[in-house]
Amino acid sequence: MSDILRILFLCTGNACRSQMAEAWARNLLADRVEPFSAGVIAAGLSGKTVAVMAEAGVDISKARSKSFSEFEHQPFDCVVVLCPNVWRLNPTFHRARRTVYVPFDDPVALKHTVDTPEKVLDIYRRVRDEIRAFVERLPETLQC
Secondary structure (H helix, E strand, C coil): CCCCEEEEEEECCCCCHHHHHHHHHHHHCCCCEEEEEEECCCCCCCHHHHHHHHHCCCCCCCCCCCEHHHCCCCCECEEEECCCHHHHCCCCCCCECCEEECCCCCHHHHHHHCCCHHHHHHHHHHHHHHHHHHHHCCCCCCCC
């Protein structure tokens, strides 16, 4: 029996938050988790997400946006839902032992609330750092 947890990070479009979470888990916890990410739909990877992750030393430039349908028949120890929109779309996680909801602000939506490119990047950076702090506490906090 493996001690490595299979975790799927899920958000609406797999453009930002779930990509960040997967990348942080892959970089910080490679010996403890097998991370994946998806969106209810595949909306495309955000260039700003790639940029702020690169600033933190994590290259996700070759990542691709994936739909939950690619993973719906795979087993996971835990599905981590990162945004409230996922619940509104009613996905079903038949093959997950546990599902947890850990919401983070959506930089893609919030970028319209600020007036300069630097302030937009600051939103992405804040969410990146919040997700990193969450991932650093995995898998203990999930109790999968």
